[in-house]
Amino acid sequence: MLLLLLLTNAFVLLPWAGAGRIIGGREAVAHSRPYMAFLKIKNATKTSRCGGFLIRSDAVLSAAHCVDEIGTIVSFTVTLGAHNVSRKEPSQQKIHVEKCVIHPQYSREGFINDILLLKLKKKAEINEYVRNISFAKENEHVRAGELCTVSGWGRTSLDPPPSDVLMEVELKVQKEKICQQVFSKYKRQSMICVGDENRKKTTYRGDSGGPLVCNKKAYGIVSHGIKHRLFPKAFTRISHFEPWIREELKRLSLQDIPGSPSCV
Template identity: 85%
Template sequence: MLLLLLLTNAFVLLPWAGAGRIIGGREAKPHSRPYMAFLKIKNATKTSRCGGFLIRPDAVLSAAHCVDKKGRIVSFTVTLGAHNVSSQEPSQQKIPVGKWVIHPQYSRKGCINDIVLLKLKKKAKINEYVRYISFAKENEHVRVGTLCRVSGWGRTSLNPPASDVLREVELKVQKEKICQKFSSDYQPQSMICVGDENRKKSTYKGDSGGPLVCNEKAHGIVSRGYDDPLFPKAFTRISYFEPWIHEQLKRFSLQDIPGSLSSD
């Protein structure tokens, strides 16, 4: 199913690469994941895509490396209620992003603290096609061996193109030592080690920013891979960032969104 961004070396995911398709997964039942968001990001030279997920009518969570790009972003749109992003489905709501906040300790090297909160210029209309998802609270952990689900519009193989329809895959939470073996940058407190030991299922380019859903709650964010393109993957651990997320949501509630794009 979803594939993480391509890596430039054994440990670091290209911060400017687009999120990928699900490898070894299946097409999701249309509109069965109403919290999914499709991000389209344009700068002066290229357009990239990522995943994300709605956590309240005016806020979307995603991966920081999706917006950590060279060149000024000139257009940033979130599409909600989509199954096939190449068509104009009546269920779709396309909403510009007015503001985004990258975690202040985010590091491109190793994709540490790889989380961004997007403030939409207008609230989404909540209906059968568009709904938000709850996310893990502080100190709420998911157990090793838990089977979780990831959805996205990323690549379905190691080669282009990305998928037009939403796909999903089931991946298992792994022991921390598996990811630690691949990278000294792996941080157990802020990351979750996830993957398929058989290397037949994975996230890849284009899937970045999408949620790792365990027991109907978002516990992780598709973030990075290692030298093996399929296994394992390090996802951003949402529970670690829950206080920061709520702090930013409070600030969003007090702020008016200006007409131009901005970021903190």
């Protein structure tokens, strides 16, 4: 822990995408979070990974920064029903992404409107291993002090590779002023301030796009933090984007989404 605190003080505090490494958490009970999605994105030279979550049998929510700088995508797959992503588990459903829609006002500078909607090429088979999760409506808000859960396949400490098994951690919703003091572009209407004030538990790079789940409903999306700083983190506030999500889901159903930036 002392080493982590020293590292926190040793680096310039710059915004860092992917508040997505589960530190100080635990391995999730296998298939206890059937809405979790493992995203694998390939371009000509490299492969990246992110988290996401199923909100409809053919639709997944994630973070826009997962795809904004990857260039031309040659392969984009979503794996549902997974616990250990290094294995071919019988429960897994691997589905290609047909189209992904980035919020039209997304900006990587400050990670404003950091939200991504994916349309799958085919509907997932809903069963005990794969289920969608409901998400916050426009008028639904989570209060400071509430304890929520984040899950993902990101790193479990500063240096090692990402986890093969799904990890989870409980984090508290913080007062907005804590993030306003840290992030110059923090937007309280569209972001949620989250973290463990004791700096023993956090998310970091690798789990970006995963859901902040409070009372069995997704309220946030893992977005960004400060490099090598464990507290606090800024999550995308889903309730703010609920009208946009609903509208895009309708358009995706009609296979007609003019004017929306797409990465596939």
